[in-house]
Amino acid sequence: MNKGTSLTIVMVTGLVAACGGDGDTPAILACADLTTAKLGIANLQVASAVEVAASGPLPAHCKVNGALNSRIGIDGKPYAIGFELRTPLPTAWNGKFFFQGGGGTNGLIVPATGNLLNAPAGTALERGYAVVSTDGGHNTGQSDVSFGIDPQARSDYGYNAVGQVTMVAKKIVHARYGQLPARSYLLGCSNGGRDAMVASSRFAHQFDGYVATNPGFNLPKAAIAQQWDTQQFMSAATAGQLPKDAFPATALHLVAQSVLAKCDALDGVADGMVNDRVACQGAFSIASDVPTCSGAPDAGCLTAAQKTALQNVFGGARDSANRSLYASWPLDPGVSGQNWRFWKLDAGFAPLPFNTLIGAGAMGYVFSTPPDAPDLADGGLGYQLGFSMDTAAAKISATTATYKESALEFMTPPNPTQLTTLKARGKLIVVHGTADPVFSPNDTIAWYDALKAADASASNYARLFLVPGMNHCGGGPATDRFDMLAALEDWVEKGTAPDAVRAAVNAADPDVVAAAWPARRSRPLCAYPKQAMLKTGVTDTEDAASFECR
Structure with a gap:
């Protein structure tokens, strides 16, 4: 402490x-x-x-x-x-x-x-x-x-x-x-989800429950990943292009469809959703399952440079010694989502204020010690392209006589796998979309696995729910409408632990419309590591009641 x-x-x-x-x-x-x-x-x-x-x-x-x-x-x-x-x-x-x-x-x-x-x-x-x-x-x-x-x-x-x-x-x-x-709750998404996870560690005596959605609890590391992503995307760009120009919507749609072709039916039903995340990551390969262009890029293939860039992005940021600087990312059909494209390809080097969360602005001013104070006139693109994964990345853990707390100290939960006060008096629900482009769900999964390893009873006070296809805080081809406050209240006030939470689609979401999903589609969100699977003998694949968590 x-x-x-x-x-x-x-x-x-x-x-x-x-x-x-x-x-x-x-x-x-x-x-x-x-x-x-x-x-x-x-x-x-x-x-x-x-x-x-x-x-x-x-x-x-x-x-x-x-x-x-x-x-x-x-x-x-x-x-x-x-x-x-x-x-x-x-x-x-x-x-x-x-x-x-x-x-x-x-x-x-x-x-x-x-x-x-x-x-x-x-x-x-x-x-x-x-x-x-x-x-x-x-x-x-x-x-x-x-x-x-x-x-x-x-x-x-x-x-x-x-x-x-x-x-x-x-x-x-x-x-x-x-x-x-009589009761106190904290709910937030993104940096607000980080607020919830930090509070569950630092201020657990002040709250009875928390909902942390798509939490950036390792936000400084995710900011390093943004610089890495920009560099990788730029490696596939041609002269005069920005990183986003190297990956038009058709390219990401092709990747999403390729993931579905390989993984959609692994969970027992072909419905445009990938519930069996683990099996999909083992089955799908960008190299072999996405067509490679023999000539100029088109909607039906990716160039070798595009494939390499995507493999590096999803593999996670690394330094020159190949040491991991942030988590990898699951390949999910949600990569075709508008929200995914905005955060992964546009926001990192867009006009202010969008580059301030994980782009050059926050990385340089807030997470680097001492502050880099980068020039943001170009949206931070120059700073990101010149960012060193060896020297600049190390600044998130640095301190000085003036800056006595490193970014990792003031931004992340202290001892995130030792939540003794939370265990004694509160409950934590963490929700993460499997196609979050800002904070890797694999990072959140790794935290929860470590929590369970440190305390076998962790599910008595902390549970993780993954939302297939959901982008950052919402959006994407996903059932992203659910009431976690009600689930948290039931857990805290009635002792009813959430094993499954009903989730529905937002029928007006452009990604749901593009996927041609029925407006009545619903699914259970399952407490990790369980996942929604179609019940035996059931034919209605649009109702959450037709699925079970196992």
Whole structure:
């Protein structure tokens, strides 16, 4: 445990006691009275506290905007941990707290309505939760990652904002309702999924449950993979082309169809989905199962250069000594998804803000120590093409006298396979699409396998669900509509562990439309390592009830 972790835990524990953990009950404050002076919380500035009338599906509620720990950074810029807290009317509160995980490099406060991720509809606020969100400690917007020059801003973004905002938000909830939440949950996808996994390690005493979807819990390593991918894609480009130009949509469609031709029926039914991921990875080969062009590239073949580039991408980033720098990636029909193409081929060297999550921006400013501060005028393409897998990649684990925490320390969960506090009091659901182009599902699978190896009872408090075909947080040819908050509530509050969760298609998704799937298609998502298999003698292949997890 590093120094930052221990300090945060002491502060959080102390504030829980101050919030009423010792039986003290403050006067219940009206929304307008949730001010800096009346709350009396150290280092808190409340900018506004206003009643919001019911509108559309959102109920009437109190909205508090504020900031914690205002300061000037080493770069001379102002910093604070901004947040928004929305609390239903006292008569409508369900007694629970919801932390809405962030996204990308944060930098702005997303309305704290309680994004339920892949749920078909609704928000946590609509379900009666008190909901909080944060900007991660900098309000620079998602297109400015220069906050990475300031070491405290790095730590706030990595973990401290979650811990600080949680304890202050709970104190405000206590002042609003006269009691602490009976249950507390954190849900997020991508960087928000990383928030959930970090919190399950650092702040497990603050929450009862977490949903981490497509989590970037090894985000600095995934950023290295983005630089690697750009270099590989560029190796297949011809003069004047960008990396994305070397792989038109027809090329990725060909790969997806080739995967289906080899793997679709391995799970017992030919339905445009690959459930038997392990068997598919053993059966499918880019080299032998995708036609090779004898001349110019066309829609029915890949050139040798394209094949080599894809093999290197899916094999994972490596240094010059062939040592792995990040996980490999499963080949999945979801590579034809629009979301896959955007993140893997466009976002890494697109105009801001899209290159800031795992491209040159975040890699150079936030994850490199000391910061590289790359020139992003070209979308970061030049920086990525010149990125050294030997020297530059090593900067994610480096420290200096100024930057005392490396990127791996402030971004990743400490001891992710030793979740003793979580085991004692909470539950963690991790969800990952098998065609995620940003964070490798193989990395998440490796983490869960290691957790199980370290603790044979891990499935009693942590479970992993893989979503065949799903891209980053959603999209792709997949059944990507499912309600994991409901599954988490049942596990925490009723003791019903999720063995399978029903998932349906988003019939309006272009990838589902292109695959010509019926709008009623549903499947069970199975707790890893089980997978959905068609029941014997069943003929309806569009209903989740026709499948079982085994």
